[in-house]
Amino acid sequence: MTATLITNIGELTTNVGALRDATVLIEDGLISWVGPSAGSAAESGSGSPPMPAADEIVDAGGRAVIPGFVDSHSHIVFGGDRAAEFEARMAGQKYAAGGIRSTVAATREASDDELRARVRGFVDEMLAQGTTTVEMKSGYGLDVETEQRLVRLAAEVTEEVTYLGAHVVPVEYADRGDDYVDLVVGEMLDACAPHAKWIDVFCETGAFSITQSRRVLEAGIARGLKPRVHASQLGPGDGVQLAIELGAASVDHGTYLTDDDVAALAASDTVLTLLPGVEFSTRQPYPDARRLIDAGVTVAIACDTNPGSSFTSSMPFCIALAVREMGMTPAEAVWAATAGGAAALQRSDIGVIAPGRRADLVLLDAPTHVHLAYRPGVPLVQRVWKDGVSVWRKG
Ligand code: NIG
Ligand code: FE
Numbered sequence: 326m327t328a329t330l331i332t333n334i335g336e337l338t339t340n341v342g343a344l345r346d347a348t349v350l351i352e353d354g355l356i357s358w359v360g361p362s363a364g365s366a367a368e369s370g371s372g373s374p375p376m377p378a379a380d381e382i383v384d385a386g387g388r389a390v391i392p393g394f395v396d397s398h399s400h401i402v403f404g405g406d407r408a409a410e411f412e413a414r415m416a417g418q419k420y421a422a423g424g425i426r427s428t429v430a431a432t433r434e435a436s437d438d439e440l441r442a443r444v445r446g447f448v449d450e451m452l453a454q455g456t457t458t459v460e461m462k463s464g465y466g467l468d469v470e471t472e473q474r475l476v477r478l479a480a481e482v483t484e485e486v487t488y489l490g491a492h493v494v495p496v497e498y499a500d501r502g503d504d505y506v507d508l509v510v511g512e513m514l515d516a517c518a519p520h521a522k523w524i525d526v527f528c529e530t531g532a533f534s535i536t537q538s539r540r541v542l543e544a545g546i547a548r549g550l551k552p553r554v555h556a557s558q559l560g561p562g563d564g565v566q567l568a569i570e571l572g573a574a575s576v577d578h579g580t581y582l583t584d585d586d587v588a589a590l591a592a593s594d595t596v597l598t599l600l601p602g603v604e605f606s607t608r609q610p611y612p613d614a615r616r617l618i619d620a621g622v623t624v625a626i627a628c629d630t631n632p633g634s635s636f637t638s639s640m641p642f643c644i645a646l647a648v649r650e651m652g653m654t655p656a657e658a659v660w661a662a663t664a665g666g667a668a669a670l671q672r673s674d675i676g677v678i679a680p681g682r683r684a685d686l687v688l689l690d691a692p693t694h695v696h697l698a699y700r701p702g703v704p705l706v707q708r709v710w711k712d713g714v715s716v717w718r719k720g
Contacts, residue, residue, distance in 0.1 A: 327352070327380050328350060329351040329381045329383060329710075329713065330376070330383065331349045331351070331390065332383070332384060334347040334348065334349065334362065335386075335388055336693045337349065337359070337389075337390050338390070338659055338678070339677060340392060341678075341679050343656075344361075347360070347361060348363075348376055349678060351686075351713040354684055355681060355683060355684055356682050356684050359678060362376075388689055388690060388692060388707065389688075389689040389694055391678075391694055392675070392676055392678050393456065393663070394454075395456075395625075395665075395672070395676050396460065397485070397625055397667075397669040397670050398577050398600060398629050399459055399460060399462065399631070400464055400465065400489075400630065402432075402440055402478050403435075404433075404440065405431030405632065406632045407632045407633050407636075410633065414607065420608075420634060422531040422559065428631075429493075429495060433466065433468070437474060437478060440478050441478055441481070448482055452709055452711075453704075454640055454641055454704075455641065457675070458667075458675055459483055460483065460485035460523070461479035462486075462487040463475035463476045463492075463521075464492030464525075464527075468495070469508070469516050472488070472516065476517045476520035479520075480521075485523070486521045486522055487523035487524070488523065488525070488550065489527070491506065491525070491537070492532070493532050502534075506533070509544075514545065518545070518549070522550065522551060523545075523550055523574075524541065524544075524550035524553075525553050525554065526541040528554055528555060529564065530559060535563045535564065542571050551573075551671070552572065552573040552574070553573050553669075554576045555578055556578060557586065558581075558603070558634075560581050561586075565579065565586040565590065569589050569593045572594070574595065574669055574671045575596040575597070575669035575670075576596075576597055577597075577598040578598075579597050579617075580604060580609055580611075582597075582612060587622060588620065590620075596624070596665065596669040597617055597625070599612060599614055599617075599626050599661070600626075601651060602629055602634075602637040603629055603634045603635045605635070606636065606637075611646070614653045614661075616652075625661050625668060627662075640662050641697045641701075643662065644658040644697045644698055649698065649701075655695045658697075658698060664676040684710055685710065685711050686710045687708070689705050690704075690705050690706070690707040691705050
């Protein structure tokens with residue numbers, strides 16, 4: 326059994342109460358003890374338990390430690406990129422769901438090894454920015470063989486794999502959306518379900534109608550997959566209500582929520598996952614997180630890393646946007662990017678620093694979590710542990 330003690334933590338964000346001058350003990354991949362640092366004011370004379378012994382001691386030097394980020398929404402198994410589309414958008418063109426089809430063509434052409442190398446590159450990039458858990462969707466294959474390749478490749482690197490055969494209707498099914506849905510809930514589901522945990526659908530004008538979305542989600546649920554939904558990204562719609570009705574873990578985007586959507590979310594167990602990188606990169610209005618949180622909605626933040634609507638993999642960047650543009654406090658944004666992401670994936674073993682949870686931790690090169698929003702664009706991640714193993718460090 327190896328034990329690592331991270332001590333002299335200036336500010337420890339646990340998501341079950343912040344601590345100053347703290348110490349965390351990691352044993353066998355789990356957090357086994359959280360308490361005051363030796364000689365800290367909290368310890369002296371307070372009768373708190375003695376600091377346990379360890380094989381390795383890491384001095385955090387008064388800096389902040391937070392849980393590893395849980396990025397609950399990404400589409401990183403794809404070929405090519407769409408930089409030209411982004412450039413055109415910045416010159417005034419509107420984002421439309423149809424751009425997905427050009428990534429589908431590039432993805433179908435890419436070999437497994439090319440896609441694998443790409444995914445591993447993104448995962449490393451994410452790790453260096455403090456992300457220790459990432460969900461990955463298929464959705465750039467849109468034929469049976471390629472969708473199955475995508476969920477299989479995703480499953481090589483994460484347990485949070487989502488089958489998104491219903492991302493958009495592929496060109497070969499133009500004007501035959503219902504026929505494509507037959508495939509998605511039939512042969513394609515058969516091929517993908519063994520590799521996936523989640524079923525998702527892009528419920529939006531230009532993608533799938535509410536009736537089609539219901540078919541997709543119900544077929545996935547019948548196969549043992551758990552539902553999550555893309556909804557209200559390009560305009561208001563019924564996707565949020567459908568997600569809640571079917572007990573989705575999360576409904577994602579929510580750029581155009583009605584008052585009824587907000588009330589229904591607040592009364593439900595469905596998390597609303599905000600994706601501020603999308604509004605940044607598509608020049609759409611930022612949704613009002615303040616309104617959601619004040620109404621009692623559980624809010625997560627994720628990157629939605631994809632070549633079209635949001636090609637950032639940086640949770641710190643998304644936190645900065647959520648604070649600056651969506652009205653969240655820095656503490657709320659960090660919660661949403663850690664415990665919120667865990668809730669969106671229905672995971673109770675991550676997102677919190679407490680005994681018995683997985684030791685997924687980020688040491689920041691900053692005195693407090695506030696710096697994540699206060700110093701946007703600055704690489705503040707000093708060191709990352711995943712399952713108790715030091716997997717990344719700066720310099
Ligand atoms: O989450 N909304 C649908 N899917 C992605 C966009 C994919 C793309 O443009 O390639 C999203 O924003
Ligand atoms: Fe998405």
